[in-house]
Amino acid sequence: MTSPRVLVVDDEADLRELLEITLVRMGLDVDSAETLREARAFLAQNDYGLILTDMRLPDGLGLELVQEVNASNKSTPIAVVTAYGSAENAVVALKAGAFDYVSKPVVLDDLRVMVQSALRLSAPSTQTGSPAAAGTASRLIGESAVMQSLRNQIERLARSMAPIAITGESGSGKELVAREIHARSSRAGKPFIAVNCGAIPEALMEAEFFGYRKGAFTGAADERDGFFHAANGGTLMLDEVADLPLAMQVKLLRAIQERRVRKIGATSEEPVDVRIISATHQNLAQCVETGKFRQDLFYRLNVIELSVPPLRERLDDLGVLVDGMLARLAGPGQKAALGPQVLETLSTYSFPGNVRELENVLERALAFANDGVIEVGDLSLKGARVAERPAPAAEAVVAPVPAAVQAAMAPHTAAAPVSASGPAELPSNLPNYLEQVEREIILRALTQTQFNRTQAALLLGISFRQLRYQMQKLDIQEPEG
């Protein structure tokens, strides 16, 4: 079997030689070009498993080659060598479709990792066993035009290391999209780690992300890896990235730029090979404007943006989504189907909680259904219909605070906990009921403290971050004015 062939394009003799020697030692065949013109001539004659090009060449920019290779239908991975400290060049190259980049001075270990990852991508999948790309069905259900375009983008983006920022409403499928990108990439055989940045107490963040050495602080009885180590070789998803405290944003930026992390208590940094995907339901650009999110980190994470549309904008997919979910929800040998008019009823609903809400609605309905056939009456949809859709999140905005708060403050009303009530007062829908109780209690604490969240958190015996997270989850917003 022939070795994979790599094309090196660089006019600096020293660096070119270093790259050649390293690649040959990895068992690869190498061609070298000093100019764009020579590179084009090689590309016209041969197929390559990887192209590695410097950014500045005597007759133009490496970026031109990136664009040409991407425009050809060969889809050969192409990586660029960027000058030290020119993070901007790296971002521009990734945006233009480069697979990855290495910075000068080239660290050979980093180069080897990058080359191996690129070659896994261009190798026939039978040889590697990964990536999942080879014809595996997508777990992302939906045939609407937006979903098809999303799937195409995923396929294309899976072939690069470029950081991706996924935006979309809560429950719209951001994590599923990130998992798909990972599963279809050359990293598929390595871990996918999703981290909810809003759920980690600030004091523990550094330890959670970077790990710690034994004895680094009281309670550090053993050495522990952080998320970066756990995701090594794979993908790290930073979910709800807008919730990262500013101090942590600085540390994260450094880790992403340097591709190195230092455990707490360690004297040296260790290299990590992690692809970063971030997600948020907030407007990150706006967070930058208000000073809540660092511009440099935003720029670094937001190389490629991917937006997942809300379910109400792709209701054409409702039928296939329901079919897929019912097939999963019904146990083996059991039936799960929709009765007459159910799909029509669902398609008039606005699904503020998106696909996750659809899953919950169906799961709940199935529990009430006779013989696995869901009828309209089993659905118990609440909130807005598509036709009459009011301002976003109307259900949760604080306008009706006084009523909600009064209700919550009235001791042992009919909605009080089960122990005080007879069987007739059992909640007909426990998750909804608990959510309502939680919302009301949080609103009560917020009202008592004139919406001072620090004090409200104190009253409730939870951290500020926990309170903020719960408020986001329950869509509780401060009343205007």
Ligand SMILES: Nc1ncnc2c1ncn2[C@@H]1O[C@H](COP(=O)(O)OP(=O)(O)OP(=O)(O)O)[C@@H](O)[C@H]1O
């Ligand atoms: N297109 C889809 N096909 C099948 N299942 C889907 C699809 N989109 C979302 N889901 C399912 O809906 C649920 C919510 O999706 P996911 O967790 O990816 O959303 P999210 O946008 O990351 O939510 P959050 O903002 O709350 O983190 C999951 O169970 C997921 O499997």
